[in-house]
Amino acid sequence: xxxxxxxxxxxxxxxxxxxxxxxxxxxxxxxxxxxxxxxxxxxxxxxxxxxxxxxxxxxxxxxxxxxxxxxxxxxxxxxxxxxxxxxxxxxxxxxxxxxxxxxxxxxxxxxxxxxxxxxxxxxxxxxxxxxxxxxxxxxxxxxxxxxxxxxxxxxxxxxxxxxxxxxxxxxxxxxxxxxxxxxxxxxxxxx
Numbered sequence: 001x002x003x004x005x006x007x008x009x010x011x012x013x014x015x016x017x018x019x020x021x022x023x024x025x026x027x028x029x030x031x032x033x034x035x036x037x038x039x040x041x042x043x044x045x046x047x048x049x050x051x052x053x054x055x056x057x058x059x060x061x062x063x064x065x066x067x068x069x070x071x072x073x074x075x076x077x078x079x080x081x082x083x084x085x086x087x088x089x090x091x092x093x094x095x096x097x098x099x100x101x102x103x104x105x106x107x108x109x110x111x112x113x114x115x116x117x118x119x120x121x122x123x124x125x126x127x128x129x130x131x132x133x134x135x136x137x138x139x140x141x142x143x144x145x146x147x148x149x150x151x152x153x154x155x156x157x158x159x160x161x162x163x164x165x166x167x168x169x170x171x172x173x174x175x176x177x178x179x180x181x182x183x184x185x186x187x188x189x190x191x
């Protein structure tokens with residue numbers, strides 16, 4: 001009788017280990033962007049460089065924090081690509097839809113650019129502080145003349161968007177709202 005119990009216990013353990021929650025994969029939504037008319041850059045080419053992180057490595061992992069000292073990543077939820085690539089693709093798509101520039105490209109293009117948009121990510125995470133929960137994004141953008149390499153302008157954008165829930169889905173929904181606001185603000189700033 002004892003070997004039967006041992007085998008049954010092992011089988012139950014194996015089945016329990018193989019039935020982990022499914023991994024949920026999320027992406028950034030590209031917001032609706034209105035087309036700019038009579039833009040001063042309408043005959044110029046813009047390259048959007050690969051965003052750099054100032055604090056931590058950006059990957060597919062979704063970061064959260066409960067305090068300035070307690071940090072973690074969601075175990076069963078992640079981004080569809082590294083945050084750098086998702087953000088670069090979203091920025092290119094938003095700027096292209098705005099028609100602020102003739103063409104918007106990634107920095108992998110060999111085409112000579114008139115302007116270059118660099119970005120440094122200071123924060124991109126889900127912050128939970130007691131009963132308060134926010135998606136927090138802080139990014140500095142720098143517009144550079146592609147011919148001279150000189151700074152045209154630079155600005156840091158920071159957003160704290162309240163989440164409807166404290167899970168990954170609530171974080172992603174709030175992040176997409178913040179990204180839509182960032183897109184509109186960035187285009188207005190670049191005009």
